[in-house]
Amino acid sequence: MPRKKATTKKNLKKAEKKPTEVKKRRAKQFQTVRGMRDILPQDQPYWQRIRRAIDKIANDYNYQRIDTPVVEFRELFERSTGSSTDIVEKEMFKFKTRGGDDVCLRPEGTPAVVRSYIQHGMQSYPKPVKLFYTGSMYRYDRPQEGRYREFFQFGFEAIGEQDAILDTQLIQLSLRVFKILGLKNISLQLNSIGCKECRPNYNKLLVSYFNNRKKSLCMDCKKRLKKNPLRILDCKEEKCTQVVHQAPQTIDHLCDECKDHFTMLLESLDEIEVPYTLNPKLVRGLDYYTKTVFEFWPKEEEDGAQSSLGGGGRYDYLSKILGGNQTPGVGFACGMDRLVLEMERQNVKAYYPPMPKVYLAQLGDLAKKKSLKIFEELERSGIMVAESFGRGNLCTQLRQANQLDAGIVLICGQREALDETVILKDMESGSQEVITFNKVVVEVKKRLKKMNKNVIRKMK
């Protein structure tokens, strides 16, 4: 028989000589848009562990959840993140709505949170206003490992307080998240880039320094010299890094206020025994940062510094820039995709939700209907039940129960359905007994308790 089938198929294929016709019949196979991906059930345990960690820390540190739209006005990011930054200049997904609004998919979270803060009058809330979010961000960049066009971030923002102790607390909180996730060897890179009092002076110094060495700079940095000289410091081009090595450092040219702020930060970090690396090249790519900036790097990459897990800093003028009151703030964002990657690298355990210990097998139409009812009763009593109502064959159902490692199988066949009973089968011993419908919940609960005790005994 199968041979015949095969030959007919082949003949059919040969008959369909015109390839275009074959293709016409076949529906288009869709796939994800470039740089966007599905996160499949088998990957979810990692994500779930991250989500749980974030919820716990948010709760412990009194941060409240905020969700903002994926679509925002383009100008929001142009004004805050900065129109000369790579993120805004070349990586935004931007489009016009039917109504003619210039919008974009959010490339990062902080400006949206601050926008919301202003829009909803959170200035009147007790300070600091502590908010956290998780969500997808979008950047039109070339995808590679740990870099996607749609990626997921969580972030914590503390708005309305300028004390450096909040910066420290935010770092402490971030490290707690890594700790809870079981991640080791993460280094804290730290710098201060000053405020509007001291930055202009420093910028002048920097410009004159680089102007004298203009020939040694790469093309991009020649542009940066005019637009954003600070960014030359974190250029990875070899000829630039050599020049940068001798360049004046931000922390040597801070005003008194910034210096005190930074000192307080370092002292408080020492107090909670958090090691850090002072990194004069760390400036971060976004325009709104002031004073404190920091990043978290997986340790192996400390010298190469290719991809950071997360980072943040202080943004004391952001609210003002977006039309609100002068309100200081400090925030931190972390890439969840990269956390998952790092968890896999470090062989961290994922989070596996509890599995049902009871399997409900059924035979025949009447039993199917009755099983639905039994299932609901068990579910309402908080008992997790697995089933496969689509199957009619006991053999496969038991096989599946076994695969799922269910300790108890409830069998309801034609006979039992008529008698309003089920067979309760203990999968370990293989013994079974008949019980009536109204005793199912009680009996199953009893058995589960016993099973739990046995498990504990075995572990001891």
Next chain:
RNA sequence: GCGACUAUAGUUCAAUGGUAGAACACUGGUUUGUGGUACCAGCUACGAGGGUUCGAUUCCCUCUAGUCGCCCCA
């Protein structure tokens, strides 16, 4: 945006200028009411489009996608 490499079942991999095999997974079965093992069967693939050729999954080109580096960052 630039450069390098790759593209075969759901997954991991083969073979081949004459249209493709395996393993695992999945579905069903081994007298339609009893699991773990075993056995049998089924399902499903040459990324898309051009060119060279009698004939291309195989050689060449373009595109698309993926991976990696640069850049950027999360």
